[in-house]
Amino acid sequence: MDALAVIMRVGLGVVLLSAATAKLRDGSGLQTVLRLRPVGPQRFMRFVTRWLPFVEFVVGVLLIAGFLPLVASVAALLLFSAFTVWLIVLFRDPRPLGCACFGASANDPVNLVQIFRNALLIAATVVLVAASDQAILDPAGALDERTTTVDQLLPAFAIVAAVVLTFALLTTLSVVRSRGRA
Numbered sequence: 095m096d097a098l099a100v101i102m103r104v105g106l107g108v109v110l111l112s113a114a115t116a117k118l119r120d121g122s123g124l125q126t127v128l129r130l131r132p133v134g135p136q137r138f139m140r141f142v143t144r145w146l147p148f149v150e151f152v153v154g155v156l157l158i159a160g161f162l163p164l165v166a167s168v169a170a171l172l173l174f175s176a177f178t179v180w181l182i183v184l185f186r187d188p189r190p191l192g193c194a195c196f197g198a199s200a201n202d203p204v205n206l207v208q209i210f211r212n213a214l215l216i217a218a219t220v221v222l223v224a225a226s227d228q229a230i231l232d233p234a235g236a237l238d239e240r241t242t243t244v245d246q247l248l249p250a251f252a253i254v255a256a257v258v259l260t261f262a263l264l265t266t267l268s269v270v271r272s273r274g275r276a
Contacts, residue, residue: 099225100160102218106170107157109215114150116196121147123194131184131191149173163226171219178212185209 117124121143128139153173156166177195181204184191190203 096225099222102222103157103160103163103167106215106219106222107154107166110150110154110157110170110173113196114147114154117147117150117194123192127184127191127194130189131187133180133183164223167219167223167226171216171223174212174215174219178209178216181209181212 124146125143128143133139133142149169150173153166153169156162157170177193181193181195184193184204185206192202193204193208195208
């Protein structure tokens with residue numbers, strides 16, 4: 095795996111560790127948001143508030159350590175995707191709710207910058223999944239001529255980011271229109 099992939103892997107791991115650590119220090123923000131904007135039965139929300147920080151922590155450690163890179167990358171992709179959907183749900187809510195993404199201290203109302211940030215995290219994770227998959231399939235680099243590098247995956251990164259940003263923009267326009275009528 096080339097240097098860019100390692101930097102992305104460590105960077106994504108640090109993001110997850112930061113979020114996990116903040117929630118472990120003070121998980122009241124996440125509990126409050128889930129109470130105000132439930133995403134399922136009470137039992138499911140208790141499960142999320144209890145275990146999400148630990149899942150983030152484990153995936154972050156796996157990414158940074160480079161252990162089980164494909165599993166860790168796919169887990170990070172699933173987490174970032176779920177977080178992005180959650181941000182969009184909160185953004186669409188007429189109340190100015192925060193996401194508590196980084197604990198109770200980061201509870202400003204959800205905005206487009208957070209959605210854009212997550213779109214970039216998703217795109218980076220897609221590239222990392224592809225790079226991890228290639229490293230597993232060809233760990234010795236025996237397929238050098240056919241080996242996919244992160245540089246070759248940057249167009250995929252751009253496409254994923256564009257799709258997520260387009261969805262976020264359309265959602266934003268819908269929210270702005272609906273708030274303007276209220």
